[in-house]
Amino acid sequence: MTSLAQILLLLLNIAQFIIIVHVIASWLINFQVLNLRQPFVAQLWQGLNVMVEPVYSRIRRFLPPMAGIDLAPLVALIAVYALQRIIINNMY
Template identity: 55%
Template sequence: MTTFYQVVMLLLDILWFVMIAHIIMSWLINFQVLNLRQPLVAQLWDGLNRLLEPLYAPIRRLLPYAGGLDLAPLVVFIGIVVIRMAMQNNAAFFYG
């Protein structure tokens, strides 16, 4: 069970960093630091969107419209923190 705990924590960490990269890249695109006409930027942006859209889409359907402000990443971040805290508080179950 220790391996299961470590794998889940690793996957949550990877998801955390992918989301951070997506958020930073969205800011850079919106402030026109990055240009989607560049092939590498466009491919990276498309890849990140394809990875994260299955997480964001159901949450976007549940959240009320916030005037162009996308709160889905915030909800996913809170979910990741809650899952991490729950797993760390119950780590004895995995090591026992």
């Protein structure tokens, strides 16, 4: 049972990392530090969107519109952190 919990924690850590990378990449693209016309940046951005958009779209259904501010990544990070705490507290 401990190994299953450790695998779930690893997957949650990977999800947390992907969400943080997506947020940072979106900032860099919006501030024009990264350009989507570059093939590597475009592929990276598309890959990140494919991974996070299914989660974000479900979260956005419940969040009210916030004048251009997307809180879906924040809610996703809080959910991942909460799941990590639940698993860690119930592991032993």
